[in-house]
Amino acid sequence: MRIGFETIDARCGGFYTANIMETTQTFALIGGSPLFRQLLNTAQLVAATRASVLITGESGCGKENLARYLHTHSPLANRPFIAVNCANLPENLVESELFGHRRGAFSNALNDRDGLVRTAHNGTLFLDEIGELPSAAQAKLLRFLESGEILPLGCDRPIHVSVRIIAATNCDLEHMVKIGRFRADLFYRLQVVPMEVPPLRERAGDIALLAEHFVALAARSHDLPEISFDAEALRAMRAYAWPGNIRELKNLCERLTILCSGQREPLGAENLPPSLRAKSTAQVGGGASSSLEQNERDMILRALEQCKGNRTHAAKMLGISRYTLLYRIKKHFSGEHGAPRLEPSV
Numbered sequence: 001m002r003i004g005f006e007t008i009d010a011r012c013g014g015f016y017t018a019n020i021m022e023t024t025q026t027f028a029l030i031g032g033s034p035l036f037r038q039l040l041n042t043a044q045l046v047a048a049t050r051a052s053v054l055i056t057g058e059s060g061c062g063k064e065n066l067a068r069y070l071h072t073h074s075p076l077a078n079r080p081f082i083a084v085n086c087a088n089l090p091e092n093l094v095e096s097e098l099f100g101h102r103r104g105a106f107s108n109a110l111n112d113r114d115g116l117v118r119t120a121h122n123g124t125l126f127l128d129e130i131g132e133l134p135s136a137a138q139a140k141l142l143r144f145l146e147s148g149e150i151l152p153l154g155c156d157r158p159i160h161v162s163v164r165i166i167a168a169t170n171c172d173l174e175h176m177v178k179i180g181r182f183r184a185d186l187f188y189r190l191q192v193v194p195m196e197v198p199p200l201r202e203r204a205g206d207i208a209l210l211a212e213h214f215v216a217l218a219a220r221s222h223d224l225p226e227i228s229f230d231a232e233a234l235r236a237m238r239a240y241a242w243p244g245n246i247r248e249l250k251n252l253c254e255r256l257t258i259l260c261s262g263q264r265e266p267l268g269a270e271n272l273p274p275s276l277r278a279k280s281t282a283q284v285g286g287g288a289s290s291s292l293e294q295n296e297r298d299m300i301l302r303a304l305e306q307c308k309g310n311r312t313h314a315a316k317m318l319g320i321s322r323y324t325l326l327y328r329i330k331k332h333f334s335g336e337h338g339a340p341r342l343e344p345s346v
Contacts, residue, residue: 029062029069030213031206035198039066046193047073052145054130054190055168057197058320060247063168064128066197071124076164079123082116087132094137099144100152117150117161124164130190131171131182141165142186165190170320175312199320200242200249201296207237210246214253219261227257230266240276241295243318297332300325 029040046053047070055063064083071081089097100115117125127133133141144150145165149158167190176182200207211229219226229237242248252273260267269277299318307313315325 029065030209031203032209033203033205035203036206039195039197042193042195043069044073046070046195048075050075050164052164052190052192053166053195054173054187054193055166055195055197056173057168057170058199058245058318058324059170060245061197061199062246063170063197064126066195067124067126067166067168070166071126071164074124074164076123080120081124081126082120083126083128084116085128087129091134094134095140096153098137099140099150100155103154113152115150115152117144117163118152118159120163121161122163124166127165127167129169129171130167131169131173131176135183138183138186142183142189145186145189172315172324200245201240204238207249208234210249211237211253214250215257217250218254218257221254222258222261224257224261227260227263228266230268232269233267233272236269236272236276239295241299243299296328300328300332 029036029043031037031040043066053067053070055066057063067083068081071077084098086094096113096115098116100113100118103112127141140150144161147158148162149160151158173182173187173191177184177187200210208229211234215226215228218224237249244251256267256271260271263271300314303314303317304311307317311325311329318325
């Protein structure tokens with residue numbers, strides 16, 4: 001493994017943690033489940049290249065962590081990694097923020113600005129929530145991907161920039177292309193290598209490893225003793241649907257580390273939030289897998305009810321793509337008379 005990564009336990013078939021030295025953020029790619037190992041195998045192949053990557057997955061499932069892994073294991077590892085949340089870019093300044101401007105190019109442009117693309121020169125530019133990029137900026141990004149050149153606002157000469165683009169989204173970009181909200185040519189340019197990060201509920205076998213890692217991080221961060229979980233608590237955590245994915249698990253581990261640090265015995269299910277304890281008791285009749293499926297069914301039904309059957313809005317509420325929601329509706333309700341009523345064209 002390269003600098004910044006170390007193998008923690010080879011017995012689990014792939015358990016890695018990483019500290020990125022140029023930032024204060026500590027992140028991890030951790031797991032041994034088949035889905036995780038498949039993702040990691042693909043990441044190891046892709047990382048060695050400069051190919052554009054489109055990472056998809058629900059909110060909180062670790063898309064930026066994967067992007068940082070790809071950068072740190074690439075030939076650009078010692079170069080800048082610039083992360084940009086496209087949804088947070090001011091709409092009237094998106095082009096300036098990304099591609100720069102020259103002094104006097106517009107009102108209040110008092111100084112030259114390189115822009116984030118140029119700042120990432122010879123490194124990696126991570127464009128998170130790429131689906132939120134306005135159409136004008138999409139056109140400029142496409143031009144850059146095709147030519148390797150940018151034209152800052154107020155500049156009459158293009159500038160060559162060498163940057164690897166990794167984009168990420170929790171939206172269904174294919175559907176956005178169909179309805180005209182995202183450029184088809186840009187979509188295919190970004191999706192040289194598509195990678196989907198599975199939600200935590202589909203890799204429940206990794207929860208114990210992730211929880212152990214996040215507890216250790218929280219203990220170090222707050223200078224507290226580490227906590228642990230007993231078998232009953234871990235069963236409840238594996239049965240839970242984790243709508244907030246890894247981010248939700250990380251926050252839970254930090255909260256329990258702070259609140260239960262004086263407890264020497266492993267934490268039981270009674271120490272978990274009520275939502276997790278409820279799922280734990282639900283599994284007695286049908287096992288963890290049936291409880292997990294019921295959780296998904298309930299979440300989908302609640303979201304569709306609140307969105308009055310609108311699938312696009314329900315998918316956004318659940319933090320998943322519209323395609324993923326349609327797949328799960330078909331999985332859970334196909335052939336049932338009680339299937340949720342949906343608006344057919346939305």
